[in-house]
Amino acid sequence: xxxxxxQIILPGIGKEGQERILKSKVLVVGLGGLGSSVAYYLAxxxxxxxxxxxxDFVDITxxxxxxxxxxxxxxxxxxEIAKDELKRLNSEIKIIPYHLRLTKENIGEIFKKYDIIVDxxxxxxxxxxxxxxxxxxxxxxxxxxxxxxxxxxxxxDVKKGPxxxxxxxxxxxxxxxxxxxxxxxxxxLAGVVGSxxxxxxxxxxxxxxxxLVGELLTFDVLKxxxxxxxxxxxxxxxxxxxxxxxxxxxxxxxxx
Amino acid sequence: xxxxxINGENHEFKQELTVLELIQYFNLNPYRIVVQINDNDIVEKxxxxxxxxxxxxxxxxxxxxxxx
Numbered sequence: 001x002x003x004x005x006x007q008i009i010l011p012g013i014g015k016e017g018q019e020r021i022l023k024s025k026v027l028v029v030g031l032g033g034l035g036s037s038v039a040y041y042l043a044x045x046x047x048x049x050x051x052x053x054x055x056d057f058v059d060i061t062x063x064x065x066x067x068x069x070x071x072x073x074x075x076x077x078x079x080e081i082a083k084d085e086l087k088r089l090n091s092e093i094k095i096i097p098y099h100l101r102l103t104k105e106n107i108g109e110i111f112k113k114y115d116i117i118v119d120x121x122x123x124x125x126x127x128x129x130x131x132x133x134x135x136x137x138x139x140x141x142x143x144x145x146x147x148x149x150x151x152x153x154x155x156x157d158v159k160k161g162p163x164x165x166x167x168x169x170x171x172x173x174x175x176x177x178x179x180x181x182x183x184x185x186x187x188x189l190a191g192v193v194g195s196x197x198x199x200x201x202x203x204x205x206x207x208x209x210x211x212l213v214g215e216l217l218t219f220d221v222l223k224x225x226x227x228x229x230x231x232x233x234x235x236x237x238x239x240x241x242x243x244x245x246x247x248x249x250x251x252x253x254x255x256x
Numbered sequence: 257x258x259x260x261x262i263n264g265e266n267h268e269f270k271q272e273l274t275v276l277e278l279i280q281y282f283n284l285n286p287y288r289i290v291v292q293i294n295d296n297d298i299v300e301k302x303x304x305x306x307x308x309x310x311x312x313x314x315x316x317x318x319x320x321x322x323x324x
Contacts, residue, residue: 122324124322144324145324146321169298172288176285190324218318229292231298
């Protein structure tokens, strides 16, 4: 426990809190800019079982922000490299790699094993899929996203507040909203947003502070400003307020 | 004259304007924005042309983002 001594002494943590961290199971979806930060900080703090999901391979254009990878890793599987890096940081935790793209068919079996999901993905299909399965399973997830010089974080816990679709009902039409490849991103912004996502995970695991449930935290790099936007459950929400069934919402995301 | 708060900042307009006019005023793409009025009301896209922004409204123009 000596390695965790600097966090154990914090009010609200202690040895009991550290035990909770060591027993927790967190799934990080996406090992890009956000996922790199999140995975590192969760592993460093001792999250006992860390699932990491990505289907991609390391590319030179990743290296300005995806700090899990180095030049020698070009062309290699992100989950493979990430697992090795995270194990070097903390050999005491369990890392479970999933070298795949999440789909309606596989997401349920994977999610069931985890307490908390962290959405570090880079496309709307996956984001809406994560929301809908989290709603179905009543599991909390921490959403983070980037666009240019701005970032978002919110924590979705449908037992306590709105879901992602209560605010962002459906994805925008294909081609209208750029990803990092098109809009650009500074690595450090991914670091800021990913770090805040990590902190949200710890608040959920430890039951401390006020997780961003029903609040969208926005960060503007150029203004150096954080703002919080409140949002509430939409009583007509097609995901969390629909009356029927236990089936995954047949929504407008595709089987990628 | 109406006084409104847009994304946390005070703005004045000579008269009421529609959500669509407001989005265009800020050079935003209506397909990439969620519009929230007074913390609770999300304006549906099909209502952008009709929904009027009024005096003392608190408006959030929230961008869709998916980058990771």
